[in-house]
Amino acid sequence: MSNGGLRQFSHRLHVATRGKGLYEITGEIASWLSGQSVRSGLLTAFVQHTSASLTIQENADPDVIADLNTFFSRLVPEDNRLYRHTVEGPDDMPAHIRAALTLTQLSIPIEQGRMALGTWQGIYLFEHRSSPHRRSVVLHLLGE
Amino acid sequence: MSNGGLRQFSHRLHVATRGKGLYEITGEIASWLSGQSVRSGLLTAFVQHTSASLTIQENADPDVIADLNTFFSRLVPEDNRLYRHTVEGPDDMPAHIRAALTLTQLSIPIEQGRMALGTWQGIYLFEHRSSPHRRSVVLHLLGE
């Protein structure tokens, strides 16, 4: 497929969140990628938080990401009696658990200058806290 | 360990599934890898779907992967009253949730021309839909 010429690129993405739920970042990543002139390679996204995470989900029906958020709220209840770590509010320890159940990092192959996502795949930042946050995602690209 | 000579390779793996459960793909990946003449590197597998995923599990006792599938069926019930996204059947939204709880992508170091898997580790495509599907897994290899 290639020989030599591999280079690295990096970028910091900032995502403003407004409470628990999934925020699609496919477009922002694709936009940055399109400026790097890389035809094939590997793109890694890494979220620098322990109460937000990453996931790839269907981006066709918005009910899917609403149901996903609801499932995690039911699976990891906000109930201080269940946790010792309660000083940062009832949503903080559940946020850490939700993050541990999903992904801190995602790597996606690049083909013909684009992420090799399936037809319905979107990349989401998964916010697990109730109040607004500014989340930081490191993008690292290795390719040629 | 090395200097220079890094190259990239990619491949598409197709997996025919017959309902929920784990389908081992270690052999297919190893077979493709063995044709690339790469001694050390990093192999990434990326599944292009949101209702199938990847996992590494024990490949010694088949009861392990049966129990794993059963656990996920209990954890994420097929019950339309729990979900808004029901138009694609009672198994579709649970499939998305099961995928979010496992892995869309896996990267495995390559040493001496082979994946650095532990003794009992097998790589599985985890099918979350009830009916047969043809699943696509992108393999990306970076190495020398």
Add this chain to the structure above:
Amino acid sequence: MSNGGLRQFSHRLHVATRGKGLYEITGEIASWLSGQSVRSGLLTAFVQHTSASLTIQENADPDVIADLNTFFSRLVPEDNRLYRHTVEGPDDMPAHIRAALTLTQLSIPIEQGRMALGTWQGIYLFEHRSSPHRRSVVLHLLGE
């Protein structure tokens, strides 16, 4: 960000565990990394087991990792009536499930010679068995 000069390095980390819970390995990884003279790149950690896993969590309040372990014990009960795979003890099948719900592999961008971790992020080996084990984590570094 760079052109050429990419090199690979690898290392094996051994972690002695003493029962279920999270064992921080951030320091060991950082220490090995600091000896490789790599300014930018991608570091991959891969655990060679199916009853231990990796996770990134808050390393400020030790109650967080205690609560995380407790949550997983409640989510995946040690109850032989739930599983077919029981020959290796009541904690073995739950260990496989806990591993499937977390991470076998983590990749972290390297910037200015250091892992691009967020302020409170620590890397943990998550032990899912009750008795002591010696766990093996493969580190792979690609960078320049």
